[in-house]
Amino acid sequence: MSCLFALQLLILVSFVARFPGPIVAHADDPPRETKKAVEKKPQPEKPAAEKPANKANADKPVAAEDAKKAAEKKKTDNRKLQRKLQVRTDLKAENLPLKDVVKQLAELHDIAIRLDEAALKKAGVAPDKRITVSVENFTLALALKHVLKDLNLHFGVIDGEIVIGDPPPPPEPEERPAQAAVAAEPVIMEAMPAMMAGAVGGDAQVQQLARQSKALLKAEMHLVRAVCKPTDEQLQKINEDLEQSLKSKLGLNDPKKAVRQRAGQVLVGDPLQLSRAWVHKAVAAHLTAEQAALYQEQVDQRAADRRNASVHNVVTRLDQDLALSAAQRDQIVAKLRDNWNDGWCPAPNQFIQMEQWFPNIPEKYIAEFLDTEQKAIWRSNHNQNRGVVFAQAQFAGFMGGMFGEEFLWQDEEEEAGPKADVAPDARLAE
Amino acid sequence: MTTRADRQVFQAASYLRRLTARIGLALVVFAICSWPSPVRAQDDEVVEGVPAAVPEQQFMVADENFDQWVFGGRGAASANQKRFRSLLEVQIEGVQRTCALTDQQKNKLRLAGSADIKRFFERVEALRKKFQLVKNDQNKFNEFWQEMQPVQATVNRGTFGEGSYFKKTLKNLLTLEQVAKFESADRERRLFNYRSKVETVVCSLDEVLSLRAQQRQNLVELLTTPSQVPRTFGQDSYCQYAVLYQASRIPDDKLRQILDKPQVATIQRILAQARGYGVFLKSSGFVWDGDPGAGDGARANVDANVLIEEAVP
Numbered sequence: 001m002s003c004l005f006a007l008q009l010l011i012l013v014s015f016v017a018r019f020p021g022p023i024v025a026h027a028d029d030p031p032r033e034t035k036k037a038v039e040k041k042p043q044p045e046k047p048a049a050e051k052p053a054n055k056a057n058a059d060k061p062v063a064a065e066d067a068k069k070a071a072e073k074k075k076t077d078n079r080k081l082q083r084k085l086q087v088r089t090d091l092k093a094e095n096l097p098l099k100d101v102v103k104q105l106a107e108l109h110d111i112a113i114r115l116d117e118a119a120l121k122k123a124g125v126a127p128d129k130r131i132t133v134s135v136e137n138f139t140l141a142l143a144l145k146h147v148l149k150d151l152n153l154h155f156g157v158i159d160g161e162i163v164i165g166d167p168p169p170p171p172e173p174e175e176r177p178a179q180a181a182v183a184a185e186p187v188i189m190e191a192m193p194a195m196m197a198g199a200v201g202g203d204a205q206v207q208q209l210a211r212q213s214k215a216l217l218k219a220e221m222h223l224v225r226a227v228c229k230p231t232d233e234q235l236q237k238i239n240e241d242l243e244q245s246l247k248s249k250l251g252l253n254d255p256k257k258a259v260r261q262r263a264g265q266v267l268v269g270d271p272l273q274l275s276r277a278w279v280h281k282a283v284a285a286h287l288t289a290e291q292a293a294l295y296q297e298q299v300d301q302r303a304a305d306r307r308n309a310s311v312h313n314v315v316t317r318l319d320q321d322l323a324l325s326a327a328q329r330d331q332i333v334a335k336l337r338d339n340w341n342d343g344w345c346p347a348p349n350q351f352i353q354m355e356q357w358f359p360n361i362p363e364k365y366i367a368e369f370l371d372t373e374q375k376a377i378w379r380s381n382h383n384q385n386r387g388v389v390f391a392q393a394q395f396a397g398f399m400g401g402m403f404g405e406e407f408l409w410q411d412e413e414e415e416a417g418p419k420a421d422v423a424p425d426a427r428l429a430e
Numbered sequence: 431m432t433t434r435a436d437r438q439v440f441q442a443a444s445y446l447r448r449l450t451a452r453i454g455l456a457l458v459v460f461a462i463c464s465w466p467s468p469v470r471a472q473d474d475e476v477v478e479g480v481p482a483a484v485p486e487q488q489f490m491v492a493d494e495n496f497d498q499w500v501f502g503g504r505g506a507a508s509a510n511q512k513r514f515r516s517l518l519e520v521q522i523e524g525v526q527r528t529c530a531l532t533d534q535q536k537n538k539l540r541l542a543g544s545a546d547i548k549r550f551f552e553r554v555e556a557l558r559k560k561f562q563l564v565k566n567d568q569n570k571f572n573e574f575w576q577e578m579q580p581v582q583a584t585v586n587r588g589t590f591g592e593g594s595y596f597k598k599t600l601k602n603l604l605t606l607e608q609v610a611k612f613e614s615a616d617r618e619r620r621l622f623n624y625r626s627k628v629e630t631v632v633c634s635l636d637e638v639l640s641l642r643a644q645q646r647q648n649l650v651e652l653l654t655t656p657s658q659v660p661r662t663f664g665q666d667s668y669c670q671y672a673v674l675y676q677a678s679r680i681p682d683d684k685l686r687q688i689l690d691k692p693q694v695a696t697i698q699r700i701l702a703q704a705r706g707y708g709v710f711l712k713s714s715g716f717v718w719d720g721d722p723g724a725g726d727g728a729r730a731n732v733d734a735n736v737l738i739e740e741a742v743p
Contacts, residue, residue: 219640222692226642272637301643302636309633312626319619320588321517323524326618348630352670355586356502373520380504380513398638398700399631399670407700408638409692 077160084111085141085157092135097128101147102164109140112161119165125151149341150362206250208405212271212395213249215408217242220279222409227298228283228291241282249274272395309348310359311336317351317358318366321381322374331369339365349400358382489568496561500554500581507554511547514589518543521590525600528615529608542599546589550581557581583665583715592662592717617656624659625650627669631677634670635700639693648688653677657719664715672716674704 087109093101099115106113115127129151135143144155148164155164221238224230230238249269276299283295315332318324324332344359351357358381367375398407497506504510522539525531531539557577564570590596604612632649635641641649658676663669678701686694712721 223640305646306633309629316623316626323521325527348633352667355666373516377516399634409696
């Protein structure tokens, strides 16, 4: 319960602190990096992308000592960059090439931002694609997100520079840290530090992770058994893999690979995401392509259902103030469903936890269906939440920990066989 | 004699009371932290190594916090007066779309809505005066914070909802034909709202039960029958308890038709806890058809006219 309280406190303080309007305004507030209209600013001579390359040439680490120092330096540069990404900024650009807007941001904040041309090509976005953007008092991270979201591009911090490129790969937090870094950085920055175990001590957190993960793995494996109907041999292999993954996470195999430490605290990870990623990987490794496709279908449908729930919550929240007609509700649902961006709302229960919260959905997806008066109200509501972005909260039990571990899948509920306990209508549906 | 259900109600209610108190406490802590140092953005860096000699903290809450708490970042009271007027017009337009109101009906609704706005802002101003008296008194502040809750709830849920002059007048004004149309649209709206909450709860259940797509779909349908949809809703944050409470009233055999044996065992533990939420939910503003007080619209109409005369100058 105390964890829940801590999480609630963090959410609340984080939310209150993010309001753009001043709660207490002081003359000695830290100055914000204000950007004049981009079109009025002179263009920098040297492209930002060259900076890290030059730096790399200058360093040329040969000896192991130098390599170690270089790695340390990169780490430090990344940390500095993380801080820079939290600096407030204003940005106005009207119909300017993406590369110029990026260059201006890089110059203004004295950082390196590189456009990954291959990724841009893949996304079908030219570096000189013209964009229009207007943000005020956003963190640099959010401003970048805002610029990139409609282009289906993302950014990450790599080796002391910001790289704009591909969307993130599917989550496999343990196995592919280097790839995950691109996607994870912006998310972590906006996240409540829910993944940080508190001062209660690492062991308790690790034990909790183990208990929760086991229960969640059993539940997910029930899904695999019901959908993919694996053979005993396949099941055994999957279970062995899962056991290994859990042991590895807990550091039973190799203490160096144990849960990560940061500033004396333990990063245990999200048991829900971890366990599902492990199952996903094991299914791909040990089941046939057909079986794996059946599981993938369920995973995709799960994601679609979560998006649907979020869309319906958005429209419900709009409806509370705007008295939408049934037709308006249907139109907005359809539009949002077609254009949904998971970054707007990490989980549908966000709406239940935050009474006044509204995701940062661009106006174009909603305003066209509203009348003048509704638009005015929507804009005032929308502005109130600007800049509030949530990352996926860590799993803490059913309904965010309101129901503790005793409400998770229990040992005695493990099935005797794959078909024995499947509900009758589910069998028919399958 | 205290029953298990009573104990569960008490536990749920006391949890929510503690939660509310903690949120209040959190805001107080936040207010203390934000005074007199400058407000920090959510992710501004905190520079460590500040001088050790810190004078004893005095409990102080800045005046600016009041509007922030009441209106949730939507500006000061004056700006919200205008916003509330717009909300009223949108509500009237919403009814107009469904029922084709006459000008006279619209004017009456406008008058009733104005009375609601006036009453609300009078309440806010009374609370503001109280805030001035307690803003430096930590002991009294908690008590004040309790009084703040319903005002915040009104801002969240709307000033023209159940219990408002607007709603009462509306019921009184409409012809039978209009009432039928309005009721139908209102039912549809409530169903849409409730279904979104059911879907959210099912997504949460899916986290611990790993449901199949078909099971989720069936569960959503099972939990969204018309009789389960509240006539009036309380706070959004309590909606998940409302869904679980309604789910707890579903016979086990219906759940067994959808869920597998181990899933039923898990959900039964959850629903056993939720079974005791009824009284709490009702006290928090959730009303279902068939509940006492759910169908007394006509009686409320009579009172509404009297109240409007009292409230509107």
